[in-house]
Amino acid sequence: MSFLKKLLVTAAASIAAASCFALDASAANGSGAYGASIPSYGxxxxxxxxxxxxxxxxxxxxxxxxxxxxxxxxxxxxxxxxxxxxxxxxxxxxxxxxxxxxxxxxxxxxxxxxxxxxxxxxxxxxxxxxxxxxxxxxxxxxxxxxxxxxxxxxxxxxxxxxxxxxxxxxxxxxxxxxxxxxxxxxxxxxxxxxxxxxxxxxxxxxxxxxxxxxxxxxxxxxxxxxxxxxxxxxxxxxxxxxxxxxxxxxxxxxxxxxxxxxxxxxxxxxxxxxxxxxxxxxxxxxxxxxxxxxxxxxxxxxxxxxxxxxxxxxxxxxxxxxxxxxxxxxxxxxxxxxxxxxxxxxxxxxxxxxxxxxxxxxxxxxxxxxxxxxxxxxxxxxxxxxxxxxxxxxxxxxxxxxxxxxxxxxxxxxxxxxxxxxxxxxxxxxxxxxxxxxxxxxxxxxxxxxxxxxxxxxxxxxxxxxxxxxxxxxxxxxxxxxxxxxxxxxxxxxxxxxxxEKITCSENVIKNCGEYGIKVAECGTGKDIKIKSNDITGVASGITCVKNGRAYLSGNSFEAVTDKVYADAADLVTLLKPRNFTAEEITSDRIKLTWQSISEADGIHIYRRQAGSADFVNIASVESGSIFQDESLVQGTNYYYMMIPYIEYGEETSETKPSSEIAARTKINLQTAVIDCVAETGFTSRPVMPRFTVTADGTKLTAGIDYNYTYSNNIFAGTAKITVTGRGNCIGSCEQTFEIKLGAPQGLGGVQLRPSPLGSIEKRTYMVRAVRQPSSLYALSDTRILAPVRVIDSITIGLPYRMTSESALWTGSGYSYF
The missing domain is CATH 2.160.20.10 (Single-stranded right-handed beta-helix, Pectin lyase-like)
Structure with missing residues (x-):
């Protein structure tokens, strides 16, 4: 601090301490004079x-x-x-x-x-x-x-x-x-x-x-x-x-x-x-x-x-x-x-x-x-x-x-x-x-x-x-x-x-003022001179920082200026830390970056690093606007971004305060995914939903997290379909078909009716199972026996391969009995 500044500070402090009045900004009262008061003589x-x-x-x-x-x-x-x-x-x-x-x-x-x-x-x-x-x-x-x-x-x-x-x-x-x-x-x-x-x-x-x-x-x-x-x-x-x-x-x-x-x-x-x-x-x-x-x-x-x-x-x-x-x-x-x-x-x-x-x-x-x-x-x-x-x-x-x-x-x-x-x-x-x-x-x-x-x-x-x-x-x-x-x-x-030092210039309107709107010279530490929210029109340079003049700029607007911000050396200008830096509209190979515009910047440097890498790489310079599309990316990959505004001086650029780091992951496109399930299954008279797995780029995906799925045409005999639709970090869809077939294959043994051991009772219901092998389910239906029977351990009923009453097993509204 200069001697004169010290003197001013000391004088201010001494006046505040010694005077019998409070130093404040209230208005003066002025004179209380009433002048001469000549007596009213008798x-x-x-x-x-x-x-x-x-x-x-x-x-x-x-x-x-x-x-x-x-x-x-x-x-x-x-x-x-x-x-x-x-x-x-x-x-x-x-x-x-x-x-x-x-x-x-x-x-x-x-x-x-x-x-x-x-x-x-x-x-x-x-x-x-x-x-x-x-x-x-x-x-x-x-x-x-x-x-x-x-x-x-x-x-x-x-x-x-x-x-x-x-x-x-x-x-x-x-x-x-x-x-x-x-x-x-x-x-x-x-x-x-x-x-x-x-x-x-x-x-x-x-x-x-x-x-x-x-x-x-x-x-x-x-x-x-x-x-x-x-x-x-x-x-x-x-x-x-x-x-x-x-x-x-x-x-x-x-x-x-x-x-x-x-x-x-x-x-x-x-x-x-x-x-x-x-x-x-x-x-x-x-x-x-x-x-x-x-x-x-x-x-x-x-x-x-x-x-x-x-x-x-x-x-x-x-x-x-x-x-x-x-x-x-x-x-x-x-x-x-x-x-x-x-x-x-x-x-x-x-x-x-x-x-x-x-x-x-x-x-x-x-x-x-x-x-x-x-x-x-x-x-x-x-x-x-x-x-x-x-x-x-x-x-x-x-x-x-x-x-x-x-x-x-x-x-x-x-x-x-x-x-x-x-x-x-x-x-x-x-x-x-x-x-x-x-x-x-x-x-x-x-x-x-x-x-x-x-x-x-x-x-x-x-x-x-x-x-x-x-x-x-x-x-x-x-x-x-x-x-x-x-x-x-x-x-x-x-x-x-x-x-x-510690000067704020804010919300001023400056029009047609020749060389510059605001100039900072031979002062400042970078943030103590604040130039904020000024409206500058019709000058050669909106804001000028020269001769080691350092300033912090934010929210200023410019119109009809030759150069928004001019600096004659690096690191003279500090800009507002970028705000609202976000990744959006993410696809499998593209990430859209947006941010709140920084009016004073000559441009924005975009930096990126990929998962597994420690270093950021400058991938782009954006000279106007507040949007950047990062394309040709690898799907299902984590990326990290940072943006840094810069000011041009001469042929060089001077970067200012960086944004916070943000992360984004590219989506997985299910169009290239693989659904693994059985090729065929038997008719059951109910919706058939075989188990399956979905794999994309060698990674097994999780239902309810990575995708939703639906079955279609999966009740009657014929070609059924599984449709998988992306969710979360997956997009797109893929399909897989399987066949539903009726009856038992040639060589199938009899079907056993196995009642519950509850004693003699009328109209007991039995489950009929047809099996290719003792452990392999082929078809399943409910069949009701109406005639009174005695308690038995088991009854074997032989069924031909092709049943003449095949459609009567399930009508959609109830059972047909036999």
């Missing part, structure tokens, strides 16, 4: 920044002091039961410093109101946290409406700034805001907030070289991550809803590119947002857990969603936990419990993303650094379902992903742009994953690529029009590829490649 008051605080709506002068005065008054007078509402009428309001907002305050801008940043350093608005940690710095804040213009064209000297910054807070609503023009920062930077709703907002306008999210959710780890908001206690955002927002022409839309091992952004819902012209990644989600990402529309963007539990970039994404590495290891959990569903994602190659993708789930086993401990930062329990992905490069990328599902997605290549040659679905170092029911078409490489994948299933996918293969797998094990449909893929349907 009372409220309003402050108009123009009427009450003299803000200038013309934009001719600085309105910072007026607006801040209103915000401060609102925060000071409000409480948990009383809300302060600051109103900003339509107009343009220049501000020269950062505004700050307190608890229980609502800042509401009219649709026509614009706040313009007119200073170089700092954000436009932030919350008062008062040095509190956790989620206790501020609460119950609403900012609604208006345009928030960063004005970077006129004030762009600062290297970076964020338009809005909120931290250590709870219950925050940001609604219907247009946040514009940022430089190297975030339109909204939000750290350590629980109960956050961002809805109906619009984000656009960005300058600078850094790749920053418009909405950044952050963890309060250090001043480098979120400057100005101590204490840094690793508080992360929780219970967040981001919905119905629009992101246009910026590098990134939503997410967190910073994370702390063992700390997670939890219960996050991102739904029904629109992204267009995003030049890098629409959503960057590091260390998210219990998430639902649904109903979002992404068009003309470089990449859709990245969901990471470890960085796949050189940028520093992870920071050491406040409580130390051991705390991180104790709190790390791979169960993402995340659903990514019903999104529409269209990507294209852009200057900030040379390898565009739709959805990427990424984990990794890493050695420890100063920022994180060494561990397997795998991702598990993610459902990617029912999305429509039209991508210039990969659509779904899975790396170090466990117990997750990719199902019901419509995935295709974006043919309207200069595509990157890639796979539409790719799985690397994945364990116990399911890829099912997806429609995949138009990949410029293979539709699905698997590398170092274990205990996974690919089923019910429809893969078509890919420039290379439908499915490519390398170094995979314990994985099933079943029930998929492949059509018009240029190179082939499925390739089971280098290092694979």
């Amino acid at each position: 009372s409220s008051f309003e402050i108009d920044v123009v009427k009450d605080c003299k803000a200038d709506p013309s934009g001719g002068s600085d309105s910072y002091s007026a607006i801040q005065k209103a915000l401060s008054q609102a925060s000071k007078k409000s409480s948990g039961t009383k809300c302060g509402i600051v109103k900003v009428p339509s107009g343009t309001y220049n501000i020269s410093q950062s505004l700050h907002i307190g608890s229980n305050t609502q800042l509401i801008l009219d649709d026509g109101a614009t706040i313009v940043r007119c200073f170089d350093s700092g954000c436009m608005i932030y919350n008062d946290a008062s040095g509190a940690g956790g989620y206790d710095g501020a609460s119950n804040i609403l900012i609604q409406g208006g345009r928030w213009d960063g004005n970077t064209d006129n004030y762009g000297s600062a290297y970076t700034f964020s338009n809005l910054r909120l931290a250590h807070a709870n219950n925050v609503v940001l609604r219907n805001m247009k946040v514009l023009n940022n430089k190297n920062g975030h339109h909204m930077e939000i750290g350590g907030v629980s109960g956050l709703t961002i809805e109906g907002c619009y984000f656009s306008g960005y300058t600078g070289a850094l790749l920053k999210e418009a909405i950044q959710l952050d963890v309060m780890n250090c001043d480098e991550l979120f400057t100005g908001f101590p204490p840094f206690d690793d508080t992360a955002c929780n219970n967040v809803i981001i919905r119905n927002n629009t992101f246009a022409d910026i590098p990134r839309g939503i997410g967190s590119h910073s994370a702390v091992p063992g700390v997670y952004y939890t219960n996050i819902t991102i739904e029904n947002n629109t992204f267009t012209g995003i030049s890098n990644i629409c959503m960057v989600l590091y260390n998210y857990k219990h998430c639902t990402i649904s109903g979002n529309t992404i068009t003309d963007s470089a990449a859709g969603i990245t969901f990471n539990y470890m960085s796949d970039e050189s940028f520093r994404h992870f920071f050491p936990p406040v409580n130390g590495f051991q705390w991180a290891l104790d709190n790390m959990n791979s169960d993402a419990d995340t659903v990514i569903s019903n999104n529409t994602i269209t990507t294209q190659q852009m200057w900030l993303q040379n390898y565009p993708y739709g959805i990427k789930i990424y984990g990794s086993y890493v050695n420890g650094t100063n920022n994180y401990p060494g561990a397997d930062y795998a991702v598990s329990n993610v459902d990617i379902r029912n999305n429509t992905l039209t991508c210039a490069d990969a659509a779904v990328l899975l790396t170090d992903v466990y117990n997750s599902r990719v199902s019901g997605n419509a995935i295709s290549s974006n043919g309207s742009v200069t595509n990157v040659e890639s796979y539409l679905i790719s799985g690397n170092y994945c364990y116990s994953c399911e890829i099912s029911g997806n429609t995949v078409s138009g990949a410029l490489k293979s539709g699905i690529n698997l590398s170092n994948v274990q205990d996974s299933t690919l089923s019910g996918n429809t893969i078509s029009n890919c420039q290379s293969l439908g499915i490519l797998s390398d170094n995979c094990s314990n994985t099933k590829i079943s029930g998929n449909s492949f059509t018009d893929n240029t190179t082939g349907g499925i390739k089971v490649g280098s290092g694979c």
